Amino acid sequence: MTLLATLARMEAAAAGRARPLATVRHRHLTDRPLVLVPLTTAGEAGAPLGALLGTDPEEPVLLTVAQPRDRDLRFRFLAELADVMLPHLESAQDEVEAVARRSGEEAELCRDAPQLLVPNSGGVAFVRLLGRSMRFRRTAEEDPDTPYPAPARVPLLGRWLTHYGERSRVPGSSLLLAATDLLTRHWATGQSALEDQHLGALLGWLRADGPGGAEAALRAETARDEAGRLLVPPAGPATDPAFDNRVLAPAVARYDAGVFGADVEIRNALAGQLRPTWDAMWEALALLRELPPGERVAGRWEGDRWSYTAHRDRLRAGEPPQPRRDDAVTAARKLAARERDQARLAAQEALDDPLVMAARRLAGEAFSGTVTEVRPAYSTGRRPMPRPLVTLRTDDAPQLGAGTKVWRALADGRAQPGECAELPGPGLVTVRLTGGMGRGKEPAPGSVPEPGEAVCWTLFEHHPRGGPDLPDPEDTPWTHGGPPGEARPEPPDPATEEDLL
Amino acid sequence: MTVSASVTGARTAGDDPGAAASAATAAILADTLHGRERGVVVDSPPGAGKSTLVVRAARELAAAGRPLMIVAQTNAQVDDLVDRLAVADPDLPVGRLHSSDPAAYDAALDRHPAVRASAKIADLAEQAVVVSTAAKWAHVQGGAVAEPWQHAIVDEAYQMRSDALLAVARLFERALFVGDPGQLDPFSQVGTEQWAGLSYDPSASAVSALLAHHPGLPQHRLPVSWRLPASAAPLVSSAFYPYTPFRSGTGPGDRRLAFGVRGDGSAVDRVLDTAADAGWGLLELPARHTPRTDPEAVAAVAAVVHRLLERAGLTADERGTGPAPLTADRVAVGTAHRDQAAAVRTALAGRGVEGVTVDTANRLQGREYDVTVVLHPLSGRPDATAFHLETGRLCVLASRHRHACVVVCRAGVAELLDEHPSAEPVQLGVDVRFPDGWAAQQAVLAELSAHRVPA
Numbered sequence: 001m002t003l004l005a006t007l008a009r010m011e012a013a014a015a016g017r018a019r020p021l022a023t024v025r026h027r028h029l030t031d032r033p034l035v036l037v038p039l040t041t042a043g044e045a046g047a048p049l050g051a052l053l054g055t056d057p058e059e060p061v062l063l064t065v066a067q068p069r070d071r072d073l074r075f076r077f078l079a080e081l082a083d084v085m086l087p088h089l090e091s092a093q094d095e096v097e098a099v100a101r102r103s104g105e106e107a108e109l110c111r112d113a114p115q116l117l118v119p120n121s122g123g124v125a126f127v128r129l130l131g132r133s134m135r136f137r138r139t140a141e142e143d144p145d146t147p148y149p150a151p152a153r154v155p156l157l158g159r160w161l162t163h164y165g166e167r168s169r170v171p172g173s174s175l176l177l178a179a180t181d182l183l184t185r186h187w188a189t190g191q192s193a194l195e196d197q198h199l200g201a202l203l204g205w206l207r208a209d210g211p212g213g214a215e216a217a218l219r220a221e222t223a224r225d226e227a228g229r230l231l232v233p234p235a236g237p238a239t240d241p242a243f244d245n246r247v248l249a250p251a252v253a254r255y256d257a258g259v260f261g262a263d264v265e266i267r268n269a270l271a272g273q274l275r276p277t278w279d280a281m282w283e284a285l286a287l288l289r290e291l292p293p294g295e296r297v298a299g300r301w302e303g304d305r306w307s308y309t310a311h312r313d314r315l316r317a318g319e320p321p322q323p324r325r326d327d328a329v330t331a332a333r334k335l336a337a338r339e340r341d342q343a344r345l346a347a348q349e350a351l352d353d354p355l356v357m358a359a360r361r362l363a364g365e366a367f368s369g370t371v372t373e374v375r376p377a378y379s380t381g382r383r384p385m386p387r388p389l390v391t392l393r394t395d396d397a398p399q400l401g402a403g404t405k406v407w408r409a410l411a412d413g414r415a416q417p418g419e420c421a422e423l424p425g426p427g428l429v430t431v432r433l434t435g436g437m438g439r440g441k442e443p444a445p446g447s448v449p450e451p452g453e454a455v456c457w458t459l460f461e462h463h464p465r466g467g468p469d470l471p472d473p474e475d476t477p478w479t480h481g482g483p484p485g486e487a488r489p490e491p492p493d494p495a496t497e498e499d500l501l
Numbered sequence: 502m503t504v505s506a507s508v509t510g511a512r513t514a515g516d517d518p519g520a521a522a523s524a525a526t527a528a529i530l531a532d533t534l535h536g537r538e539r540g541v542v543v544d545s546p547p548g549a550g551k552s553t554l555v556v557r558a559a560r561e562l563a564a565a566g567r568p569l570m571i572v573a574q575t576n577a578q579v580d581d582l583v584d585r586l587a588v589a590d591p592d593l594p595v596g597r598l599h600s601s602d603p604a605a606y607d608a609a610l611d612r613h614p615a616v617r618a619s620a621k622i623a624d625l626a627e628q629a630v631v632v633s634t635a636a637k638w639a640h641v642q643g644g645a646v647a648e649p650w651q652h653a654i655v656d657e658a659y660q661m662r663s664d665a666l667l668a669v670a671r672l673f674e675r676a677l678f679v680g681d682p683g684q685l686d687p688f689s690q691v692g693t694e695q696w697a698g699l700s701y702d703p704s705a706s707a708v709s710a711l712l713a714h715h716p717g718l719p720q721h722r723l724p725v726s727w728r729l730p731a732s733a734a735p736l737v738s739s740a741f742y743p744y745t746p747f748r749s750g751t752g753p754g755d756r757r758l759a760f761g762v763r764g765d766g767s768a769v770d771r772v773l774d775t776a777a778d779a780g781w782g783l784l785e786l787p788a789r790h791t792p793r794t795d796p797e798a799v800a801a802v803a804a805v806v807h808r809l810l811e812r813a814g815l816t817a818d819e820r821g822t823g824p825a826p827l828t829a830d831r832v833a834v835g836t837a838h839r840d841q842a843a844a845v846r847t848a849l850a851g852r853g854v855e856g857v858t859v860d861t862a863n864r865l866q867g868r869e870y871d872v873t874v875v876l877h878p879l880s881g882r883p884d885a886t887a888f889h890l891e892t893g894r895l896c897v898l899a900s901r902h903r904h905a906c907v908v909v910c911r912a913g914v915a916e917l918l919d920e921h922p923s924a925e926p927v928q929l930g931v932d933v934r935f936p937d938g939w940a941a942q943q944a945v946l947a948e949l950s951a952h953r954v955p956a
Contacts (some may be wrong), residue, residue, distance in 0.1 A: 005791070173692060302518040328701035332664035335703045338691040364843060398842050403604075467637035470668050477670035478539060480663070480701045 004359040006108045007189060013190025016211025022186045025291035028174040028301040033115040033285070035060075038126050039270065040237040042244050046133050049239065049248075050075055052274040053084055057282040064270045066255045066263040071148060078134060079151035084154055088114050089160045096269045113175060113301075113308035113466040116164055117285070119235035119277055120180040127176060128165030134158025136320040136492040147495055155321070162348035163311045164320050170338055171346035172300045175307065179234075179284040191217055199235040200278050206287060215355050222250060233273040235280065240481045243273060294352030300345070323490055328480040331450040333429050336467045343464040351409050351462065360458065361396045366430065368456035369394030371449045377432070386443045389421055391430045392455060397458065398429070406431055407455040415462035416447070431457060503652045503723040518725040518750045526554060531560055533652075533677045534565060539902035540711055542658075542720045543679045546747040547737065547900035548728020548869060550812055551679055555656055556585050558677055563593055563629040569856045570650040570673055572631040574657045578867060580607035582656065583632050587613035596625030598633035599642075612805045635661055639668035649674050652951070655707065657867065660701040662687040663710035664703035678708055683900075684866050685893035698930025709932070724748065728869050728903055730756040732780025741896040742945035751819045758827070758872070760850040760905075761813030769804045772954040773812065776872075776905040783949040786956045788913035791881035797882055802834060803956060804919050805864040805874050806857055809907075816871050816904055827854030831871040835898040836861055837878035837889060845876070877910035879942070885921035890938030901944060908949055918942055 001009075008019040032055045041047040050064040061084050065077045096108040119123055135158030137150035168176040184196045189205035190213060192443030196202050204216030219231040228242045239248070247269050255262035326334065350357045351364065360366040360417040378384035400406075404420040424430055438444030449455050474483045506865070532541045543553040562569045573579045576599070583597050589836050597618040599605040610616050617628060625631050627855075631650075636838070653673035654660065659680035670676075681755035686706060693704035712718065726734050727750040758777040759869035764770030766785060776782030784805060786797055814827030834849075836842045839861055846859045858870070860877075875898045878889045899906060923939045936944070 169692065169695070325699065326696065326704075328667060331669050331696050331699065331701065332703040333692060335664060335689060335691070335696075339689060364840065399839065412768050468636070468668055470664070475671060477667065479670040479676075479707075479711050479714065480667050495756055 001348060001360040003362050004355075008188035009190060011207065012188050012213070016190070016213045016215075018187040018189050018208075018213065018258040020045070020186065021188050021355065022291070022349075022353050024294040024297075025288055026185060026294050026297060026349050026352065027172075027177060027182055027288075028115075028293070028297050028304070028348050029285065029288060030112065030115040033117045034085065034280070035117045035281045035285075036085075036127070037119055037122070037274050037281065038130075038237045038440050039239055039274065040126060041065075041239065042239060046129060047074060048081075048130070050077075050270040050274060051081065052278045053081075055088065058277050060275075060494075062267065064267045065108070066266050067252060075148075075151055075154065076444055078130075078154045078157070081130075082151070082153040082157040086157055086160070089116075089157075089164075090114075096309075108309060109302075110305050110309045110312065113251070115174065116176045117177050118176070119281060120178050122197070122237050123183065123235075124165065124168050124176060125179050127168075130160045131161030131163075131165050132324075133493075135162050136183075136324075138491060138492050146492070152253045156315075159315065159321050160311070162450065165192040166309050166322070167304070170303075171342040172305055172309075172348070173341075174301055175304045175308070178248050182288055185283055186288065189217070189251050190214060195221070196292050199277060199284070200232040203280055203283060215484060233276055235277040236274075239273065243269075294349070296348040296352050300348070303341075303373075313452070318491070327473050327475050329470050332470050338468070340464055340466040343461070347458070347460055347462050347464065348461075350458065357456065357458075360460075361398075364399035365460055366456060366458040367394045367396035367398040367400075367428070369396070369427075369455065371451050371453045371455060372428070372450060374448060384441070386441070386448075387459070388433050388437075388443060388448050389430050390418075390433060390455075391424065391428060392451055393427055394429060395427065400429060404459060406459055408455055408457045408461050409462060410436060418457065429457075439460055502681055514555045518748060518764060521549065521752070522723065522725045522727075524842075525721060525723055526550075526557070529554065529677075530558060530561060532719045532721070534561060536719060538715075538718050539675045539678045540718045540948065542708060542712065542713060542718055543677065543723065544682050544720065544724050544745065545679060545723045546683065546742055546745075546881060547681060549723035549747065549898075549902075550725075550727055551656075551681070551723065552582065552585060552662050554653055554692055554723065555591050555679055558654060559586060559630055560590050562654075563635070567651040569630045570638070570653045571630060572635050572638055572653060572655045572661070572669060573632065573708045574635055574660050574699050576606065576634055577596055578657060579634055580610060583610055583616060584613075585884065586630065586632070587616050589888065591615060593630065594628045595630030596631035598622060598625060598631055598637055598844050598909050600637055635665045638672060639665065640674060641669075650894065651675065652736045653677070653757050658708050658711075659684060660687055660866065661707040662689075662702060662703065663705045663707055666707035666710060667701070667703070678711060680708060681746075681866075682708070683893060683896045685863055685891065685897060694928070697928035703915070722747075725750045727751075729900060729948055730780050730902075730904060733900065733902065733906065736781075736945065736948045737896065737900045740936065740941045740948075741892060755819040756904050757824075759815050759817075759824075761815060762811065764812070768956045770812070772907055772952075773805065775952050775954055776907045777814075779952050780905050781949055781952045782905065782907040783953045784907060784909045784956055785953050786880075786909070788911055790883045791882060791911070794840050795881045795911070796844075798876060798909055798911065799841070799844045799848050802845050802874055803852055803906050805909065806832060806834060806849060807852045807854050809872060809874070810854060810857075814872070818903070826869075827871055830858075832874070833858040833860070833865060833868065833870040833872075833897075833901060834874045834876070835865050835896075835901065836876045862894045864895050864900055868901055869903065870901055871904045873898070873906045874907045875899070875906060877908050877914065879914045879917055880910040880918065884916055885939075887925055887938070890921075890923060890942060892936065892938045892941045895938070895941060910949075912955075914944055915943070918946070 007023055012019040034055050035272040036053040038051045039049040039141045049068050052060045052062055054060045063077055063080050065073050067073055092112045092114055095111045099108045099109045101107050128217050134154050138146040139152050140149035164176040167173050180197050180199050180202055183202050200220035201217035205213035223231040230240045234240055249265045268353045330408055335406050350360045356465050371392045373391040375389040377387045377389050379387045400420045406418045407415040412415050417432040418433045421430045421432040437447040529543055564818050573582055583595055586595050592615055593614045597606055599620055601620045608619055619625055650673045653676040656677055658678040658679050659682050689704045696702040701710050722745055726747055729749055731749045731751055731753045738746045764774050768851045772782040772784040803868040816826045816827050834845050842859050842861055878894055923937045
């Protein structure tokens with residue numbers, strides 16, 4: 001946590017209401033996201049209990065499982081889930097634009113990508129779990145001998161959810177987002193990061209007009225009715241134990257006993273648990289939509305569109321489901337790409353948002369000030385190039401030494417490199433520009449700041465590059481176990497005794 | 502480090518540390534030059550002669566006519582290694598492969614006639630030994646070299662990440678992996694839990710990936726620390742290497758630190774006298790929760806360094822060359838965070854102290870000084886996170902010195918530790934680290950409290 005974020009938390013705690021951490025929205029929000037509020041069965045990690053989902057805040061679709069341990073009912077729930085989710089996930093597949101790749105060839109890129117929103121990081125993990133539990137299932141058409149054939153579209157939904165779950169691990173991606181992550185990125189509350197995972201408590205800090213955030217959060221977390229149930233149900237996927245014991249368990253027992261109407265009773269009870277979170281999701285979305293999007297958010301969303309398009313292409317090419325585990329090279333490639341994306345996200349958020357940049361300046365990773373002097377200078381060499389010396393006055397305390405590389409954003413989005421030439425006095429920094437001035441003997445017009453101009457230099461790169469190429473998986477070296485062997489579709493999970501009732 | 506069942510080369514040869522070290526080195530070189538396995542792993546505690554071993558192994562491999570590539574982790578390490586090779590064997594043709602950035606390598610290497618530096622591997626094809634960073638080696642294309650190197654030495658292999666080894670391992674047939682398992686583990690800024698427990702977890706260390714796939718590789722250990730004084734080796738060994746103990750190459754009294762100027766009775770001078778006498782000193786500030794760049798602690802660190810130099814310290818050691826003045830370049834300040842290092846640098850500049858190295862634990866790895874002053878990683882903290890509890894961080898900070906180490910810390914760390922037991926999730930298939938940071942912190946704290954001077 002940066003010093004400014006700590007300060008914002010302390011201010012929020014003192015004032016009793018949330019404090020902004022950003023002046024723009026740093027994540028993409030589509031016009032029609034699919035909101036999914038899932039619930040899972042206590043003690044049965046992979047057994048969904050119910051879900052409220054949809055794209056219209058007024059008309060959510062309620063799906064429930066009357067007896068979560070019944071395999072047939074679970075499959076019926078998953079089939080219904082596929083019926084609602086797949087049309088959304090597949091909705092952007094066919095509207096494409098042609099984009100010229102760097103290699104010169106043209107590629108199709110989907111113009112938009114469907115977005116999936118869940119309440120918290122537990123919801124993201126549950127989406128991953130659903131994907132893992134569904135994508136290796138076999139349908140009766142694929143394998144007539146399979147003991148428990150899955151409904152037709154369930155494995156396909158598993159592959160989509162796996163893709164979305166995996167993509168959500170990429171820093172700055174927006175295909176699958178958790179509302180609590182979105183809110184805590186943009187606002188600081190006066191409670192701990194753990195408490196911020198509670199969507200109801202988090203909104204308590206954000207709703208407060210005056211002081212009272214702490215009380216509202218406490219009420220959301222702990223207030224119970226006379227029957228001991230939480231007034232604000234948890235945002236899932238775990239349920240309130242008091243609800244489980246006093247409402248759900250007796251109703252499921254009645255359902256098992258064949259009591260008429262027990263399934264409707266369970267449905268209504270789950271709807272009551274899900275609805276407050278559903279409304280909170282849209283409230284959170286409305287808050288986030290009030291922030292204007294950051295300048296570079298659309299560029300990152302294009303990465304999500306490429307990811308969506310690539311998954312579409314793999315499905316259309318008939319490729320097998322994503323493997324259970326990455327091989328050595330794939331894992332290393334993913335990690336390298338995510339580290340690059342993390343560095344890029346940190347740079348872009350700072351460039352998009354003066355409040356984020358202020359935190360970096362306070363940490364000595366950037367400095368801004370007014371240009372006091374510009375001296376022309378040239379590189380020594382066969383062909384002297386302009387290397388002007390720009391001195392600025394700054395109140396920041398950057399961690400600079402002679403030769404430290406610095407960058408600043410030019411109007412066209414490029415980053416101009418420079419290096420610290422000297423620190424001529426207190427509050428003064430002289431930067432030698434080393435690029436971004438064109439190829440001529442004199443700097444291109446406008447590429448060198450003028451005296452009096454306000455500039456902001458960063459000590460971090462604006463367009464960090466990835467690492468070197470890794471070997472192909474079939475060339476995995478001996479130190480890492482050698483090639484993984486012939487790639488073949490993985491078999492479905494074997495049925496175990498615990499799976500069955 | 503992980504618990505390893507059998508470690509070869511740990512047999513002691515009587516009481517003579519020199520003989521024990523020679524026996525270990527001989528066994529390592531025999532396995533490297535004549536062994537059947539494709540890899541040899543050498544664990545080296547702080548200051549146990551790792552660089553000397555690398556230079557010796559490189560020269561013997563070159564003498565045997567085996568083309569050798571050396572992989573180090575940072576440019577400073579590469580420059581240092583090339584310099585040691587050239588000094589040890591001025592006729593050995595050494596290549597320094599470097600990046601195409603300006604000033605990519607230390608220009609001091611140009612004074613060695615047999616050393617050739619280039620950004621292109623093709624220019625170095627004739628050199629018997631080519632040295633570069635893992636990052637640069639990863640950019641060497643398979644097509645640029647006719648065939649893989651017969652041998653490689655991977656230096657600081659415990660600080661190298663598994664994915665970095667994956668990128669360079671195709672370049673060599675066999676390799677000697679050398680490193681200190683007690684220092685800081687490699688890390689990643691992004692989450693890597695999804696690969697935890699996989700043998701090739703890209704965020705794990707190169708050695709753990711190697712040993713996961715080849716558990717039968719010979720593992721050796723250097724048994725003697727030549728850097729750490731007799732006052733420090735037992736503590737560092739028991740706190741950070743409980744299952745692979747090592748000892749000091751020097752005995753009590755072999756290393757001496759004295760001051761030409763008598764102490765003025767202040768806490769700073771008393772802690773310096775304690776450290777000169779016992780090898781350790783703890784300057785304890787009153788308990789308080791502070792920001793990371795705690796102004797009082799930073800000022801105390803600067804005051805200790807200032808007085809250390811002002812009091813005209815003299816060091817004498819087992820080499821018997823007579824007392825040598827303790828100069829600023831033989832003193833280092835270690836911190837946990839970069840902003841703390843920056844604050845200490847500013848405070849030292851304010852006192853007119855120049856030439857003292859001030860850096861974070863990450864950057865002090867592999868370095869050696871006569872006296873170190875450490876800002877305790879948990880000083881003034883309200884919590885003890887995994888970062889601050891990491892064993893390697895404290896191990897690096899507590900094992901850089903040849904004579905004495907002064908720790909500056911707020912009171913209350915023991916209570917803080919009691920309130921924050923390690924609570925990292927246990928991952929299936931991941932070796933449990935022993936000791937955990939919590940136990941190591943307690944062990945160091947217990948030793949330091951015997952040399953405590955309240956500020």
